[in-house]
Amino acid sequence: MAVNLGYREYFKSDAMPLMWCSGCGNGIILRAITESLSDLQLPPHQVVVSTGIGCWGKADDYMKTHAFHGSHGRALAFGTGIKLGNPDLHVIALMGDGDALAIGGNHFIHAARRNMDVTAIISNNFNYGMTGGQYSPTTPLSSKTTTSPMGVAEPGFDVCALSEICGANYVARTTAYHVTQMKKFITAALQKKGFSVVEVINTCPTHFGKRNIPGDTASMMKHLKDTTVSKTRYDKLNDEEKHNYMVTGELVNRQRPDFLNVYKGYKPGDPEAAGGEGQK
Amino acid sequence: MNKTKNEVRIIIDEAICKRCGFCIEFCNARVFEADKDGLPLVKNLDDCTNCRLCELRCPDFAVQVEAVDNE
Ligand SMILES: Cc1ncc(C[n+]2csc(CCOP(=O)(O)OP(=O)(O)O)c2C)c(N)n1
Numbered sequence: 214m215a216v217n218l219g220y221r222e223y224f225k226s227d228a229m230p231l232m233w234c235s236g237c238g239n240g241i242i243l244r245a246i247t248e249s250l251s252d253l254q255l256p257p258h259q260v261v262v263s264t265g266i267g268c269w270g271k272a273d274d275y276m277k278t279h280a281f282h283g284s285h286g287r288a289l290a291f292g293t294g295i296k297l298g299n300p301d302l303h304v305i306a307l308m309g310d311g312d313a314l315a316i317g318g319n320h321f322i323h324a325a326r327r328n329m330d331v332t333a334i335i336s337n338n339f340n341y342g343m344t345g346g347q348y349s350p351t352t353p354l355s356s357k358t359t360t361s362p363m364g365v366a367e368p369g370f371d372v373c374a375l376s377e378i379c380g381a382n383y384v385a386r387t388t389a390y391h392v393t394q395m396k397k398f399i400t401a402a403l404q405k406k407g408f409s410v411v412e413v414i415n416t417c418p419t420h421f422g423k424r425n426i427p428g429d430t431a432s433m434m435k436h437l438k439d440t441t442v443s444k445t446r447y448d449k450l451n452d453e454e455k456h457n458y459m460v461t462g463e464l465v466n467r468q469r470p471d472f473l474n475v476y477k478g479y480k481p482g483d484p485e486a487a488g489g490e491g492q493k
Numbered sequence: 494m495n496k497t498k499n500e501v502r503i504i505i506d507e508a509i510c511k512r513c514g515f516c517i518e519f520c521n522a523r524v525f526e527a528d529k530d531g532l533p534l535v536k537n538l539d540d541c542t543n544c545r546l547c548e549l550r551c552p553d554f555a556v557q558v559e560a561v562d563n564e
């Protein structure tokens with residue numbers, strides 16, 4: 214008889230309490246991941262969570278899957294190696310916005326370009342939480358952080374647009390508030406062959422939230438709900454309105470051949486043999 | 494621990510809860526109320542629709558919503 218694996222089969226409950234601050238959304242993403250793994254009934258020993266450094270990068274401490282806790286920015290480099298060494302494993306890279314897009318930015322764009330069969334789950338809290346709230350490559354223009362007390366004078370990355378243009382097969386954005394949608398996107402990403410990205414817009418009440426969103430931790434979480442809209446609604450807004458919202462939803466879902474398929478089918482001088490044109 | 498006519502039980506782990514207020518604020522049925530320290534108390538269990546969103550939205554795995562077996 215098949216055993217039903219509940220979320221607790223993926224969650225290390227004996228490691229509680231979690232290290233994160235009160236009202237930090239990281240625990241909500243962790244819960245959604247364990248729920249998705251349970252929905253898919255993936256055997257924990259066939260899942261490897263790869264992490265770098267950061268508050269979100271500590272999530273593997275709480276998972277009963279295999280884990281590789283490496284150095285800052287390198288979760289996808291390690292994840293790539295793990296996947297190539299044992300293609301049967303499901304590899305999940307958990308990264309903060311700094312981990313994924315500042316120090317790890319090159320690994321990120323190349324994992325997407327190669328279309329590595331790895332799932333990246335990015336907790337985007339718009340700053341470096343672990344080191345005290347410095348601005349990151351996703352901090353929105355004019356937001357206040359500890360290193361930009363008068364507002365940051367640079368625009369931030371659109372993580373999903375970047376993932377799309379670099380070649381990811383699946384790209385979705387949700388928030389820590391939207392728990393049902395988050396689980397749905399993570400489940401879809403885990404099943405997708407090729408590089409998949411789920412960007413979860415998150416609160417860091419201790420640093421970014423305190424400086425940019427008025428009110429208590431619940432108000433900061435509600436802010437995520439109030440400042441995001443579905444793609445269908447977003448497309449109907451005028452340019453000025455668009456400025457005030459972030460779009461959520463499945464933004465890319467395509468079938469480019471993944472790295473291993475291309476590699477196995479590759480014949481020098483015959484690009485068609487490897488599954489056709491690469492980037493389109 | 495509370496029981497309700499619609500056979501749901503909600504357990505809050507007081508030692509684990511960090512008093513963020515999410516379960517209190519975002520419950521559509523307004524099942525919780527905060528005590529003076531922000532700890533959620535289950536006040537209106539009869540209104541609980543068993544949607545389990547408070548459990549999924551608790552960042553600290555401190556809420557458990559369980560169907561009660563009356564047998
Ligand atoms: C090579 C290296 N450079 C810098 C650091 C310091 N450092 C630790 S975590 C971090 C950034 C964390 O921000 P983010 O990745 O966004 O994750 P968060 O903590 O917000 O979840 C930095 C710069 C480090 N640990 N290693």
Ligand code: SF4
Nearest residue numbers: 233234237268342417
């Ligand atoms: S510093 Fe920010 S990101 Fe880190 S645990 Fe606290 S609230 Fe979360």
Ligand code: SF4
Nearest residue numbers: 510511513514516551
């Ligand atoms: S959501 Fe969880 S941590 Fe927050 S107040 Fe409710 S039980 Fe406590």
